[in-house]
Amino acid sequence: MSEQKQKLEFGGVPGNFAMIIGLPLFTAYLFFAVRFNDGAVLPGPNADWEGFRQAMMPTWRAAVIYGVWFVFQALLQRYAPGRMVQGAELPDGGRLPYKMNGLFSLIATFIVVAMLHWSGVFSIRELYDEFGALITVMTVFSFIFSIFLYWYGKQHGQARHLSGKLIHDFWMGTGHNPRVPPGPDGLDLKIFCEARPGLILWVLINTSFAYVQYEKYGFVSTSMVLVWVFQMFYIVDYFWNEEAILTTMDIKHENFGFMLVFGDLVWVPMTYSLQAHYLIDRVHFLPWWGAALIVAINMLGLYIFRAVNLQKHKFRRDPENVRIWGKKAEYMETAQGGKLLLSGFWGWSRHFNYVGDILMALSWSLPCLFGSALPYFYPIYFAILLIHRERRDHHFCSTKYGADWDRYCERVRWRIIPGIY
Numbered sequence: 001m002s003e004q005k006q007k008l009e010f011g012g013v014p015g016n017f018a019m020i021i022g023l024p025l026f027t028a029y030l031f032f033a034v035r036f037n038d039g040a041v042l043p044g045p046n047a048d049w050e051g052f053r054q055a056m057m058p059t060w061r062a063a064v065i066y067g068v069w070f071v072f073q074a075l076l077q078r079y080a081p082g083r084m085v086q087g088a089e090l091p092d093g094g095r096l097p098y099k100m101n102g103l104f105s106l107i108a109t110f111i112v113v114a115m116l117h118w119s120g121v122f123s124i125r126e127l128y129d130e131f132g133a134l135i136t137v138m139t140v141f142s143f144i145f146s147i148f149l150y151w152y153g154k155q156h157g158q159a160r161h162l163s164g165k166l167i168h169d170f171w172m173g174t175g176h177n178p179r180v181p182p183g184p185d186g187l188d189l190k191i192f193c194e195a196r197p198g199l200i201l202w203v204l205i206n207t208s209f210a211y212v213q214y215e216k217y218g219f220v221s222t223s224m225v226l227v228w229v230f231q232m233f234y235i236v237d238y239f240w241n242e243e244a245i246l247t248t249m250d251i252k253h254e255n256f257g258f259m260l261v262f263g264d265l266v267w268v269p270m271t272y273s274l275q276a277h278y279l280i281d282r283v284h285f286l287p288w289w290g291a292a293l294i295v296a297i298n299m300l301g302l303y304i305f306r307a308v309n310l311q312k313h314k315f316r317r318d319p320e321n322v323r324i325w326g327k328k329a330e331y332m333e334t335a336q337g338g339k340l341l342l343s344g345f346w347g348w349s350r351h352f353n354y355v356g357d358i359l360m361a362l363s364w365s366l367p368c369l370f371g372s373a374l375p376y377f378y379p380i381y382f383a384i385l386l387i388h389r390e391r392r393d394h395h396f397c398s399t400k401y402g403a404d405w406d407r408y409c410e411r412v413r414w415r416i417i418p419g420i421y
Helices: 003-010 012-036 049-056 060-079 102-119 131-155 166-172 189-195 197-217 222-240 242-247 249-253 258-271 274-279 288-317 353-368 374-401 403-411
Strands: 083-086 097-100 331-333 339-341
Touching (some): 012 374, 049 131, 060 131, 060 189, 097 242, 102 197, 102 222, 131 258, 189 249, 189 258, 222 242, 222 274, 222 288, 222 353, 242 288, 274 374, 288 339, 339 403
Antiparallel strands (some): 083 097, 331 339
């Protein structure tokens, strides 16, 4: 890919630099808004800027918590039992092995954290108390880790799609599948960061927020329960179908640089937990029919998301024999030898799975009701992200398949929502 095309994706060096600086600042601002600005989007007259400044100061306790956490998750990824599967085909025709032990790691983590909490060694409340300090510590770690990855990708011959511009290559990454130690038997840093420290920490942070609400009010609200259950179920489902991550755009096509490092390690746990954070001190009545409607939206979104992705995953494993909706899968053969699925949901739109994502995102915010726009940051951001990702995927496929992609788009007209977009 040329330097010009790379710049077009994320604004080139100026856009990359803006996001490298802006994303950590925006993550901190969301923390300020929810805890020190009464949950309002814009700063108000009673905003506690000094309290926010003090909360953001790094502490040794936060550093120890995150250091132990990261190492513990790495050890689980490396040594916990799990079946081995082969990843997607690499440009050289080879495949890398991956250990699928996410569900075991999730359960083991909850058992260990519960034991530490009950023993008094570590209180789950500390994730709430140290939240600002953790954002700072995790952000600093992300920068240091990304500098290491920049060097490591070049040092071990992984560098590809480089522009020669330091900022751009730091943002996008120089290594595609960096493993420590190098080679197929090493710990795959990209799949590890994508699936473990951030995702599991996210649900533990939600647990901490629910615990703090219980300490303050003597109960956990229906809205908090819904958010916790929805997001926990999403993560359990993710690990139950963990192998499907190997066919995602991040794993197959992206290098591993600051963009994915910060997104995986900081953005996910510290911003996706925003709804639970908002609900701690905003206890309101949610009627049973409202809760039932929100549950229905969530389950519909989860079903669409999982069913669409599983159709693609099963097709890629056995395109000649897989059956979708009772019929043999129909596909389009490309000149490059690739196969473009035309059956099932993939005949409705090119990314119907994103409809499920958006519905789930909306269901995570609806329990917060409508006192502020802040809890709806996630579905708004996520819709923009998915549209941008679809556009990037369209450009990538158009470049790769050429006229075959044009023919495919004639067959599957809609990008995400049939009849609308």
